[in-house]
Amino acid sequence: MIEPQRISLLAIPPVNEAGAYVLYWMQAAQRVRQNEALAFAIEQANALKKPLVVYFGLERSFSTAQRRHFQFMLEGLAEVQQTLHSLGIPFWVHHDGILAGLAKLMPSVSVLVTDRAYTRTERLWRKQVAHFASCPFFEIETNVVVPLKLASDKQEYSAATLRRKIERMIGYFAQSIEIEAPSLSTLSLEPPFKPVELSDFSQVLDSLSLEQKGGACPHLKGGETQAHAKLSLFIESKLDGYATLHNDPSNTYSSSLSPYLHFGQISAIDIYHAVKDVDLPDVPVFLEELIVRRELAYNYAWYNPLYDAYEGLPAWALKSLAYHEQDRRPVLYSFAELEQAQTHDTYWNAAQRELTELGTMHNYLRMYWGKKIIEWSPTPKEAFNRALALNNTYQMDGRDPNGYAGVAWCFGTHDRPWAERPIFGNIRYMNDKGLERKFDMSGYIARIEKEIALKNRLS
Ligand SMILES: Cc1cc2nc3c(=O)[nH]c(=O)nc-3n(C[C@H](O)[C@H](O)[C@H](O)COP(=O)(O)OP(=O)(O)OC[C@H]3O[C@@H](n4cnc5c(N)ncnc54)[C@H](O)[C@@H]3O)c2cc1C
Known part of the structure; x- marks a missing residue:
């Protein structure tokens, strides 16, 4: 039921x-x-x-x-x-x-x-x-785990405000359901059009005349079986350590489930049940991302009619960015230079190559990547449009509420004002020194090079 x-x-x-x-x-x-x-x-x-x-x-x-x-x-x-x-x-x-x-x-x-x-x-x-x-x-x-309108009837300010509302409802709404065959079988029915032959869809792909930016991603295979295999692998080998290591780009301690969630190939409820009884302190940290952060992004896309526009950012952020719009920008790049990973910043370039060539990007680098686009673009609005265009074009999990909320986060959404500084105003700032302090960034670059080489061998 x-x-x-x-x-x-x-x-x-x-x-x-x-x-x-x-x-x-x-x-x-x-x-x-x-x-x-x-x-x-x-x-x-x-x-x-x-x-x-x-x-x-x-x-x-x-x-x-x-x-x-x-x-x-x-x-x-x-x-x-x-x-x-x-x-x-x-x-x-x-x-x-x-x-x-x-x-x-x-x-x-x-x-x-x-x-x-x-x-x-x-x-x-x-x-x-x-x-x-x-x-x-x-x-x-x-x-979503908790029905969106029941969770909240308005755009939430932050994870903290949504968390308070949904925490107690998660257990109730995470009901497992069994799919059983309907009473009548209908395989002999004929559609009023020639249906796509899914057993060989390469011809279908050709006939759709699609763009091929970034090339193929043979290392990312779609489907429920793959999604559940990824989930099992995550629970076996990465959940223990997720809390401390998932932010470290030199490691791959996250689930990599976002493309499967994006296409609805796996349910967050199934993931919740698979992890919830594992006796590790990492579990609540993972569930915070999977349910609170993800459903905050869905809340944002649903209640903010401008979720995909610069003008949809919080008023304090727009005001502060406008105040600093004329600030001198010592480094500027064109969209093409960004797209082709031709900046002076080796970490950013590696993240951009991870995006274009591998169809994904490590969560922590996504934040850094977005922040640098603000710093290197002529205006904050142009930066917003560039970040969204790159994210939507290349991420395998792109065009998702999470992507819109993630890009908007780089510009202040679901965040708070920070100390004022040039270009960013009160928007949170990130720099390469911070990355180096926290993580083994040469390890990150080496990992990306290795993964790109592996993918090229598969192509
Ligand atoms: C600039 C920017 C762009 C982003 N673009 C996208 C996007 O296009 N599509 C997308 O799905 N996510 C996006 N995110 C959110 C987040 O980075 C990814 O969901 C996460 O990196 C996916 O990796 P994973 O599946 O291994 O995550 P895990 O760490 O294993 O988390 C499990 C699941 O929780 C959810 N989740 C994790 N982190 C977040 C987060 N910060 N916000 C909301 N949900 C989260 C995702 O559904 C994820 O699959 C973006 C974040 C930023 C800052």
Whole structure:
């Protein structure tokens, strides 16, 4: 039974009794395990004695997404298809846009279900679908532990303010669910379009004419199995030490689960259950990142209509940055110089190469990286737009509420004012001396070089 707080009704036409099936339009939760939207759709199908179909629409217009993002996503979807088939549920992927495929399916749909997403484009798709839905259209919140609106009805200032609100609700809402085959099997149903062949998606990738910035990422494989294998590896070999070492860039003591969380290939609830009873002091530190920090970012994207714009930053930060906008900037780089990692700062260049070539960046370096873009750009607004563009284009976990909140954090969001200084005003400052004091930075550079060489061997 799905908690009612996860369920919203986006359109209220009556059930289409003549419809041939219940449809789950999968979008943000690209998995079978612990997928509350899928479980709800199965419940609806069983109650109506109709079969269930799961649908996915490929959207090539997802502006900055590169071929490697689609590859990662399709690897995950191929696995979803196999698992759904084993449950007797067909999975139809439309090649040419979400809405176009849904419009073709709609006359046959009795009840429509989707998963909740938080960013602008994803929310707009749901609005557009609600407009033409000719049956009840439910949205189920699947990608956060505590339902977002219940956690808070406003934009939260900081992790501390959200933590106070959600801490006690985590245990209650982290309910494990089992996905069981629906009563009716429907594998023989035919879609009203030619579905994408997921067993060989290289042709699909070619036909989407996607950009290939940064090249392929064969070292990052998408899918639920990979996600759960990463989680097991993390618990076995990195959780013990996470609290003290996850910030150290010369080590890889974090879970590397963010791309899987971004594509909804693993649920934060599954991760929570896997770690919560491990008897280590590192567990609460990890759960703080996974639940409080992550859900703070979701709160930010949901409640701040300007979450992806410079103007969406806190008033104190905008005021202070504006006051210092005319400050002399001793070092300036163009966007191309930044993108190509051509700065005087070897740590920053290594982080940028980690981003472009490996599709990821160590958490601590992400902060430093963003701060330096402020220092080296002509204006803070330009810095914000550059950081977001690079993050969204190259991070395998990019275009996520976490990415928008992470970039905004570099400019003061969810932080407090610090001592005033040139260019940054009251925004927190970071420098290379701080990195050197805390970490083995030559170890970080060596690690990145090694990982890039390994990846190139795989390519
Ligand atoms: C400038 C900047 C840009 C960022 N861009 C992104 C992005 O595009 N996508 C993205 O998912 N994260 C982003 N982050 C947040 C964070 O850096 C990553 O989530 C984290 O590094 C992912 O590594 P991991 O999965 O090994 O994390 P772990 O340390 O293993 O943490 C587990 C999970 O907790 C969540 N988490 C961890 N740290 C944070 C954090 N600071 N804020 C919110 N959630 C967190 C993530 O979902 C992560 O997968 C950004 C941070 C900054 C400062």
